[in-house]
Amino acid sequence: MGKPVTGARETTSGVTPAIRLRHPVEDDHPLLVAVVDEWWGGRRVRASLPRLWLQHFTGTSVVAQRDAGGTPVGFVIGFVSPDHPHLAYLHLIGVAPGHRRKGVGRTLVERWAEVVRARGASRATTIAWPGDPAGLAFLRAVGFAVDAGPGTRALYGTAAHTDWNREGDDQAVLHREL
């Protein structure tokens, strides 16, 4: 995955520079963990990004950067489920605030989808906080649909599960075909 990929489209202000996509390496961990809380608008996301993700899941994760030696401007971390090999799980996706709405997030998801599809997955799943309209809008825009099936209730206007990871943790579950 070393070759540069033109991931972004033209914007009204001109042509968006190409972004390079690559698999992360363990050395990316301190860089990413240092920025994720800011990228998520102050939410404590760093607890969801222990080093093990950059040790054991790099082959099913993708980093975007503007130039060869540059710092990441976006990343997606996920895996193909060992228990359900047809299913890929998207754990985290983030794009640096200064690089948003230029197609970087969509490009990362589509490359991630290619990677996990090549490993046998035909469906993807993820979770999102139902009170995050921007995150949900993005996930819908890249093909995910909210599960409104049994066990869900309307929370913040979205079908979601209560107490998903722990008491008080509301989460919408989303799926996408690959």
Ligand SMILES: CC(C)(COP(=O)(O)OP(=O)(O)OC[C@H]1O[C@@H](n2cnc3c(N)ncnc32)[C@H](O)[C@@H]1OP(=O)(O)O)[C@@H](O)C(=O)NCCC(=O)NCCS
């Ligand atoms: C969500 C996030 C990854 C989107 O990254 P991005 O590079 O800006 O996304 P893209 O430019 O590829 O957007 C693709 C589409 O998603 C939708 N979208 C993206 N951001 C959106 C927002 N803030 N509000 C509404 N829709 C949005 C739009 O339909 C967009 O297409 P458009 O620009 O042609 O309208 C980025 O805002 C981010 O890192 N947010 C903080 C972390 C986070 O919330 N992660 C997702 C958790 S579920």
